[in-house]
Amino acid sequence: MFVAVISNGISAQVPRATAIVSGEAWLDSKGNRITAHAGSVLFHEGHFYWYGERRGKTIDEQPGVRAYRSTDLMNWEDLGTVLSKTTTPGDTLEVGCIIERPKVLFNRKTGKFIMWFHFEDKGRGYGPAKYGVAIADAPQGPFTLVRAERPNKGIWPANAQPAEMIASYQRPEWLPESMRIISIDASDKRYKRLIDGFNDGQEARDQTVWQDEDGKAYHFYSSEMNGTMHIAELSEDYLSHTGKYVRALWGQSREAPCVFKRNGRYYLITSGCTGWAPNPAMLHVSDSIWGPWKDIHNPWQGEEAMTRVSFESQGAMIFSLPNYKDAFVFLSDRWRPKQISDSRYVWQILEFKDNHAIINWRDRWDLSVFTPPSASDGK
Ligand code: GAL
Numbered sequence: 266m267f268v269a270v271i272s273n274g275i276s277a278q279v280p281r282a283t284a285i286v287s288g289e290a291w292l293d294s295k296g297n298r299i300t301a302h303a304g305s306v307l308f309h310e311g312h313f314y315w316y317g318e319r320r321g322k323t324i325d326e327q328p329g330v331r332a333y334r335s336t337d338l339m340n341w342e343d344l345g346t347v348l349s350k351t352t353t354p355g356d357t358l359e360v361g362c363i364i365e366r367p368k369v370l371f372n373r374k375t376g377k378f379i380m381w382f383h384f385e386d387k388g389r390g391y392g393p394a395k396y397g398v399a400i401a402d403a404p405q406g407p408f409t410l411v412r413a414e415r416p417n418k419g420i421w422p423a424n425a426q427p428a429e430m431i432a433s434y435q436r437p438e439w440l441p442e443s444m445r446i447i448s449i450d451a452s453d454k455r456y457k458r459l460i461d462g463f464n465d466g467q468e469a470r471d472q473t474v475w476q477d478e479d480g481k482a483y484h485f486y487s488s489e490m491n492g493t494m495h496i497a498e499l500s501e502d503y504l505s506h507t508g509k510y511v512r513a514l515w516g517q518s519r520e521a522p523c524v525f526k527r528n529g530r531y532y533l534i535t536s537g538c539t540g541w542a543p544n545p546a547m548l549h550v551s552d553s554i555w556g557p558w559k560d561i562h563n564p565w566q567g568e569e570a571m572t573r574v575s576f577e578s579q580g581a582m583i584f585s586l587p588n589y590k591d592a593f594v595f596l597s598d599r600w601r602p603k604q605i606s607d608s609r610y611v612w613q614i615l616e617f618k619d620n621h622a623i624i625n626w627r628d629r630w631d632l633s634v635f636t637p638p639s640a641s642d643g644k
Pocket of ligand 1: 366538540541579
């Protein structure tokens, strides 16, 4: 039992949660509302760490990135704000800037915790379209900003090049045979955003970072006015891009990328692009991180009225339980834009049918839905 102090000053017992109940108001171990939206979960040394947008009553009230810690994904201890905005005028993180969709990776080589997020400068709405990266020595932070900027300035995507470059193009080793290289015609309006991005850096809004089994990590971001997804390789320390990147889901206007890998294939669940309003999700699959990505289906199962709004949710991240087989948790948000701090969480598990992920709504579930790793796995 945890002890909570309620508003009239009387201490109350906070009962331990025994299930994940999507759509309900979730409380932390002190009885306060959990505020960690569009977030991510990282497992590190026996604990789950949940990072997300700390949201106030209004959309603008947003003090930074909040973290929580748990051992069972149900009972969460508040670790406070781990990446804070500042009151220093002119500072990049000055209150008024926007930090969204924070994702944290542990870098095994450097022993550091690296957070990537969507960043917008103070007072400029969603115009700047930048990414931010921050670093910490410990999972509970504090995180320090490394940089906020637009990615891949002055670099063409590997699968879209100006005609004169294709003529002399040596295909790098890493580029899969299946990759389609588009010749950019500068007079074609469809390439305007990409060409602008070559000069100013590519637009980066909704985003995630994802770590492959070999330790390489990738940045997925909605670019070109949210019309096309870019997939960019990160440097070994996860603090910057290497310059290898591709365009994917051309012109499909997909957001909220959530990545996972199963049986050697790469999967991506995205949302449509309708702001806070929910829309149908889509599962995409590829044999290579670089594509080509193929649309499969909306993974949500059930009545059309609910599947077309993804059970009133938008994806944040797919978390795979370490050491388990096929144990994936799909973290989503049920936004309430009129009072953003009252937004809810929809966490469901992925099931597999014909090798593709589907999601069946469960009112309540806990980790016992997954088959635990057997002792013979030796893990
Ligand atoms: C959504 C996006 C959210 C937030 C919102 C603002 O499409 O996924 O992260 O940016 O738009 O309207």
